[in-house]
């Protein structure tokens with residue numbers, strides 16, 4: 001039961017965006033730049049965004065050597081280079097939009113730990129550098145053998161290391177706060193606890209139904225354009241989409257005195273990643289250990305992965321160092337039959353941008369900019 005005032009002032013918007021993660025917020029900001037004075041609303045079902053954007057590791061990444069070589073076994077060179085470029089452009093846009101200081105951006109280096117069975121990748125670095133040169137302007141990869149000793153990694157597990165020259169790191173919490181603050185500053189309304197249960201396209205508008213839990217009723221909204229930025233959860237609104245959820249698990253240690261590592265690190269085709277933050281080690285991954293169980297949108301920990309992360313942390317990353325885990329969490333990513341994000345018009349009034357995979361921090365801004373352009377073409 002809406003009041004007269006609620007119906008008059010809070011039910012129609014020019015543009016509604018579903019999903020308050022990095023893609024949804026970035027899109028809302030793009031739309032506010034594109035349509036001055038338009039009423040823009042972001043609907044987020046969690047109290048905070050509750051998927052991946054506030055739960056990730058803060059790698060501003062584009063792809064490690066073994067991951068890109070693996071991608072090239074499933075995708076064309078053109079597709080792999082185009083996706084790398086999209087991630088690179090997205091990171092540049094994010095840094096420009098919010099500023100390095102506000103997002104805690106640091107270029108402390110990005111490295112891959114190469115095991116003995118992955119030494120084949122070293123012979124492929126020149127090939128990767130040539131392939132990516134039109135996008136990177138400088139060689140993207142170089143072997144930095146010996147760095148594993150400097151960082152104190154277990155030398156039986158790490159044969160050599162590769163440095164990636166385009167990646168950096170940021171503080172995910174600061175970045176999401178800065179994005180939220182900017183959206184609010186631009187006059188964008190953000191409603192949390194607003195679960196969109198369906199939408200119906202009508203002749204002159206899109207009707208959007210939100211479940212308002214506290215009032216135990218459905219809340220009708222409408223808009224000229226609706227954009228769906230719900231990543232792993234898109235199938236609840238669009239069951240036909242090629243999206244498979246993938247859970248990611250992370251831990252962070254207590255502060256470690258004399259910690260040697262700095263920068264961001266990947267290994268095993270990007271399935272594992274760790275970094276230094278606030279004098280602690282943040283370590284995550286291991287989804288490949290139990291793919292079937294991890295194809296879920298339930299935010300919970302997996303004991304097998306929990307134990308594997310602990311083991312690798314103690315024996316490979318910080319051998320001989322006493323460490324205590326301070327906190328663990330999980331988040332949900334979106335994958336599909338290809339790594340390409342989906343960015344498209346669904347109808348004349350409904351649009352979508354989702355399936356960010358494991359690199360949405362860098363990719364999110366460029367995907368949002370692409371969708372804003374598509375909307376502008378339809379709605380000049």
Ligand SMILES: Cc1cc2nc3c(=O)[nH]c(=O)nc-3n(C[C@H](O)[C@H](O)[C@H](O)COP(=O)(O)OP(=O)(O)OC[C@H]3O[C@@H](n4cnc5c(N)ncnc54)[C@H](O)[C@@H]3O)c2cc1C
Nearest residue numbers: 019021023045050051052053057059196248331359360361
């Ligand atoms: C553990 C972990 C570590 C990661 N590490 C990195 C990393 O280091 N670097 C990197 O680049 N990427 C990383 N990622 C991936 C990255 O975080 C994602 O690709 C990115 O955040 C996706 O952003 P998004 O806005 O598309 O999705 P999300 O952040 O998931 O946002 C989608 C939002 O939609 C909301 N929503 C869904 N359905 C509805 C509905 N019906 N109504 C209203 N709201 C709805 C959800 O609550 C959610 O907040 C990681 C992910 C995880 C889980």
